[in-house]
Amino acid sequence: MAHAQLLISYGQAFVAPDRRLHRSSMSVRFPEPPLLKAKGGCAVISDSLSRNTLAKQAGDLSVRGFLADYFSTPDHWDVKTSATRVLRALNSWCYGQSQHVQTGSFVSSLSAVVFRERDAHLFHMGDTLVFRLRGAEFEQLTRDHVTDLGGYRYPSRALGMDGSVDIDYTHLPMKQGDLFLFTTQAVGGTLLPSDYVRLIREDASDLDAACERLANEAKQRAQERGYGGDQFCFQLVRIDELPEESSDHPGQLYGELPIPPELAPGSRLDGLEVVAVLSRTAQSRVYRVRDVYTDREIVMKAPSPELSLRNAYLEHFLLQQWVVERVNSPFVVKVVEPSRPRRYLYYLMQHVEGETLRQWAERHPQANLSQRLDIANQLGKAVQALHHRDILHQQINPDNVLIDLHGKVVLTDFSACHMREVDGHRHSGELLRQVGFNEHTAPEYALGDSVGRRSDQYSLASTVYWLLTGALPYTLTPNRLRSHTDLEGLTYRNARTSNPEITPDLDEALRRALDPQRALRFRRLSEFIYALRLPLGRRTVSEKPRQESRHFWQGVAGILLLLLVLSWLLR
Structure with a gap:
């Protein structure tokens, strides 16, 4: 008999004197059918080092983070693409957080199995254990990645251990009745396969009772052998029913969503009516559209109809919406979920009523330094919000910055955005080369050198320099460099010659952020943003009380001197 959908049962058991101090974490999530068909269900287990003071936090965070982000990935991504990108992003975040704590770390082993349609997809890092029981056959599906140091076993590959991570991936066809067992290395030396x-x-x-039996037996065996038996956990997942075989695979990388045709004002697509064409490039189309059901105006971005399915930009297009959704900042444009299922490949963003930074500068030639620096600071916060999520924008320039009717900055256009560890090992500059360099692009892109957050720092500083002076910092624009010897032709123009309001300290900050050598720029973007804030009046405000205080005490001293002279004269 064929079944319409995947059905499972699961059970769990912990052995711990205090569950709050347990270093392991596990969870199972099977969503409702619409999401279950697109993304499947997940079972995850993680385990941190016993000597890690943040073991509990690391284990819980890795499980919650994976489940939250995996089910938020686009429906048209396949399982391997979704899980791998989520794990790499989570690894970068855990690794980054570990650099800011004095004791402990956010390192943990992790094994996750995604059950979708008639297949299981196993993702594994470290030394957590996953077994499959099929009939009388009991098989270990994971491979231990451990190193022995001084009698202790440490994971040699785990989540958050390094800036990059290798993920074991195994594809497993399922059969009805299959049982998947999840546990940790603590069980080693206690139970045999026959047990x-x-x-x-x-x-x-x-299954809960089965897990309890496993935990109690493992604890008893451990105590008999004279070592700790208080850190065991077991999770069982049983495949109760499998869906019927189908040739329909909506989770393929490009899905079955075709690229929209060329649209014009008045055209309709999925209940969205085109109001205006905002942009047409070789890679994409951007339209202002109106939802005919809600009457709401939003922005639609779609790939260019001329792109082939093998085009690198099209592959990246599928990533853009997910990347932007991860950023929560008032200074970064927000993605809008469609009110109806999409029949074409596109994504929607909020419509910002306003103008580009270039248009604003043309309309406000008399704007003072304080007004311009306020815009620069907002833009800096937008870039900082991206960097906090390990995202490089790579296309910061006056045409990708909007100023709304209230003077708020909104950063847009993620055509070349790059997420560390999500775009794989491909050099992110290749994508920008395809999208196109501009006069604010950092020199390392044109020279094919490695890029990073300081590359965005350069583009931000170049845009701010242009905003404050109306000019560019170099006669030779970096996007026209042909070799490293051309870097010698980049001589910085003192910003104060174009705008005398600029302080020497601000000019020096701009010069440093615009250094042709990436390594010589500010180490952190926050340092540059701080330098932009100082001329807004912080120094003058802080100096004013000191000046008033100095004048007060000078007056007091003068009065005392006068009284002293009078006392002498009256003797």
Whole structure:
């Protein structure tokens, strides 16, 4: 008999004197059918080092983070693409957080199985354990990545251990009745394969009870052998029913969503009516559209109809919406979820009523330094919000910055955005080369050198320099460099010659952020943003009380001197 959808049962058991101090974490999530068909269901287990003071936090964070982000990935991504990108992004975040704590780390082993349609997809890092019981066959599916140091075993590959991570991936066709067991290295040396089979089969109808039997038996064996038996956890997932075989695979990388045709004002697509064409490039189309059901105006971005399915930009287009959704900042444009299912490949963003930074500068030639620096600071916060999520914008320039009717800055256009560890090992500059360099692009892109956050720092500083002076910092624009010897032709123009309001300190900050050598720029973007804030009046405000205080005490001293002279004269 064929079944319409995947059905599972699961059970769990912990052995711990205090559950709050347990270093392991596990969870199972099977969503409702629409999401279940697109993304499947997940079972995850993680385990941190016993000597890690942040073990509990690391384990819980990795499990919650994976489940939250995996089910938020686009429906048209396949399982391997979604899980791999989520794990790499999570790894970067954990690694970054570990650099800011004095003791402990956010390092943990992790194994996750995604059950979708009739297949299981296993993703593994470190030394957590996943077994499959099929009939009488009990098989370990994961491979231990451990190193022995001084008698202790440490994971040699785990989540958050390094800036990059290798992920074991295994694709497993499922059969009805398959049982997947998740546990940790603490169980080593306690139970034999025959013990697992016996204890699970004793009453396979109650998976929670089966996990309890496994935990209690492992604890007893550990105590008999004279070592700690208080850190065991077991999770069982049983495949109760499988869906019927189908040739429909909506989770393929490009899905079955075709690229929209060329649209014009008045055209309709998925209940969205085109109001205006905002942009047409070789890579994309941007339209202002109106939802005919809600009457709301939003912006639609779609790939160019001329792109082939093998085009690198099209592959990246599928990433853009997910990347932008991860950023929560008032200074970064927000993605809008469609009110109806999409039949074409595009994504929607909020419509910002306003003008580009270039248009604003043309309309406000008399704007003072304080007004311009306020815009520069807002733009800096937008870039900072991206960097906090390990995202490089790579296209910061006056045409990608909007100023709304209230003077608020909104950063837009993520055509070349790059997420560390999400875009794989491909050099992110290749994508920008395809999208196109501009006069604010950092020199390292044109020279094919490695890029990073300081590359965005250069583009931000170049845009701010242009905003404050109306000119560019170099006669030779970096996007026209042909070799490293051309860097010698980049001589910085003193910003104060174009705008005398600029302080020497601000000019020096601009010069440093615009250094042709990436390594010589500010180490952190926050340092440059701080330098932009100082001329807004912080120094003058802080100096004013000191000047008033100095005048007061000078007056007091003068009066005392006068009284002293009078006392002498009256003697």
